[in-house]
Amino acid sequence: MTASWHPEWCAGGHRCGLGEHRAEPITLDAPGLGRVVLTRVRSSTGREHAEVRLTVTLDRTETVARQQLLALTRDLDTVLTRALYR
Numbered sequence: 356m357t358a359s360w361h362p363e364w365c366a367g368g369h370r371c372g373l374g375e376h377r378a379e380p381i382t383l384d385a386p387g388l389g390r391v392v393l394t395r396v397r398s399s400t401g402r403e404h405a406e407v408r409l410t411v412t413l414d415r416t417e418t419v420a421r422q423q424l425l426a427l428t429r430d431l432d433t434v435l436t437r438a439l440y441r
Contacts, residue, residue: 374399
């Protein structure tokens with residue numbers, strides 16, 4: 356695979372480098388709650404993966420923020436398990 360060949364979903368341009376191909380990111384905003392940015396990526400070895408960047412608004416109270424982080428960790432574990440075992 357060469358950097359000059361791009362799959363149809365590849366956004367091209369500055370997003371591709373070092374043999375990697377990246378789709379245009381999909382952004383989901385939940386005002387006041389957070390944001391998710393999802394990008395399809397094909398590495399220089401040909402392996403594809405989804406890159407997920409998640410931003411979550413935490414409560415100002417430390418105890419509640421810690422509870423939110425714990426719940427988020429559990430939920431992400433569920434998401435990864437679902438993705439791996441379809």
